[in-house]
Amino acid sequence: MPISAPLLLVEDDTSVRNTLLTFLDLEGYKVEAVSSTRAAMEKLLHAAYPIVISDIYLDERTGLDVLRAAKEASSECRVILMSARGSMETVMAATRGGAFEYLAKPFELDELLNAIQKAELEIEGAANQDRETDIDDLPETEMIGSSTKMIEIYKTLSQVAPTDATVLITGETGTGKELVARMIHTNSKRVIGPFVPVDCGGIAPSLLESELFGAMKGSYTGADRDRVGVFEAANKGTVFLDEIGEIDPAFQLKLLRFLQEREIRPVGSNRAKTVDVRVVAATNRDLQKMVEEGKFREDLWFRLNVVRIPLPSLRDRRSDIALLSHFFLRKYNERYELNAILTASGQKALSEFAWPGNVRQLQHTVERLVILAPGGRIDAEAVEDALRDSDQEDTAVTESLRDTEREQILKVLEATSQNKSRAAKILGIERKTLYRKLERMGLL
Template structure:
């Protein structure tokens, strides 16, 4: 079914799309798909071919590959926005990273598509661009951080990159959730590095590492004599991080009494040192992280609901390593390259060894994989990590924790069944209303559909 090019087109004219991609087959494919939908499409295989087209006619939408031979699509994005400020731009690449997504968004891109392109996803973006003819470019950033340690090109990680890119330029508090070892601090650092505060301090603190009184002293500071051993006055991390970002890891480990004091700081943007009657104004962006279910802690009275809403203006949920197993080869080679650089070694890993790694369970997530790669590299008899060496590590791990690998699938199955029954129960309570059910479960409607697909729940039918 063709699309008539309606809402975004001017005066009934066809919606004009420019494709800039050095891969001729992708250019032909995009041209065919867009033409079939009723759009007018011009294709350029280089920056040199694209520039004359931009001077020759106006485009409502441009689909730009980030890597254009020797040229950089992100740099061309700046030129395109200068020539045609109202043109909506969508960046495309097979090599997604938090930097490229953030630079795309900061440069004024409407969206970011990961290759291989999916027709439904592509057309959804095109239709959205058509519905908003006037692009609203975000102010470009002057500088960007060096490549971060966040590695992954899976769809779930692309969602994380998009969230980082959108939230980083704002002042909103962000709650980062995910199991231990998923990279919560790396995401927090990426948010800081792509924010206007990037020239100021990023201060991480693990709230679970300190008793309550010491945590208060670390964060709020203290005056001389405030407690035994306080021989001098000392500014806390809030004051030391003024103008920057404070990352509160394991926020779920704090006590309700501490949470009251933290809530006051978040609300009033001022702190009072222990032993002082004077309030000190602070300008600090707060990022928090947890590997616990805060909703459950709120219900049990262990976490304040008002603080939760203050900290979770935006929530970024990180996938476990098993949820993005397709990233394991990329991660394994990344960690090995880093090991080689630090140790002046030239260790490689063979493809069969990577396949074994991909088949394993990873309760410790990315951190566990990193540690295993380093151990394998240290003890590798040759300059290549083999499948046999990975199998030996796998067997040793199973022996160290009896039943780990064998029971992983059984345990996973039990947890999935519990999750399935809970979703079915909420759907019954909501009388099949999927939006209401998603709200009751505390997830987005899209996430409900994803879970339903994974757990074989028929959202269209009437399950008991």
């Protein structure tokens, strides 16, 4: 049976408001509907509603103000927020303010009904909890997107960030795994501690143990002093282990022991040290498949996979491309003191591209367009030229390495005095890729 007390609906779009009113009436709910925050505040001054359903973006005030007023009227009120323009900031603010649910428009009416029914169950059985939280201090972040998939990620982040749970972030290259890891750290109790990213694929397997656990003087050739490892340096903070799928089986066991015991033993030492760090890992590989193939330890997989956040590719959230494009347009216009304009045809071309490199590729493409677009106008032709030139450059590097790979790598390393970072840049590949090639060639 639907709750007997009336629900409050706050929605400025007449069509949406009428649709929701009709639907909820057919489901047996009593609903009082208003179209502005002013009217909502007036209602909340004179009555405490068990459930409030509100859009986020309304008028000069927002659904976050409605949320706060509803909670002031009754801390037991369950507030369901809706938005077609959700962001990390609004979801985090809504969660901190005690919102019961957050729905990304457009949504199926059954999703709203399900949220209301869950709220009814909680009202019936829950103790009175004061969930009021300050929602004025919104976090600043570059996480952008209001698609349904991104809203779900924001909701997961808002739940897991305050905990100390180990998190595994999965997704293709360029989807923003490190950005998500930083957001977890920023919104955790460890925010005053260090955030230390480690590219596991960019470190030679023989050096990974000393890099993470540290090493004692004399423990290996060239160790002329004690070296503090990443885990000890990040004490009270967060370590982000990127490309976790690249670590070799021998070190996987040592990492597992650390995650279980939270102790490190520097190379060459017979004493263990306890450290307090949170681990967030990421990979673009299918770890579950690697477990089945015997390439990744199953027990380590379980230990890392406490909470998993799968990031969608950009082609799977195309509705976010326009928002991202304009964000990067503004960013690089400000950086280079330019005034490039993205035309409708240019935006259409950006939105229709497949973006195999995801958000990172889109960002670099927009930066290039801002600098090089003829007359400062980014139209479809400028976008197509930029994408074609970028593809030709990538193809040329790939073919060059394929034809004379070993010889070319050796020449570049010699020219850079074995500086692998510089060599990788000259070769047009990432440093971790160079390490893998060198290891495969027996040059490490």
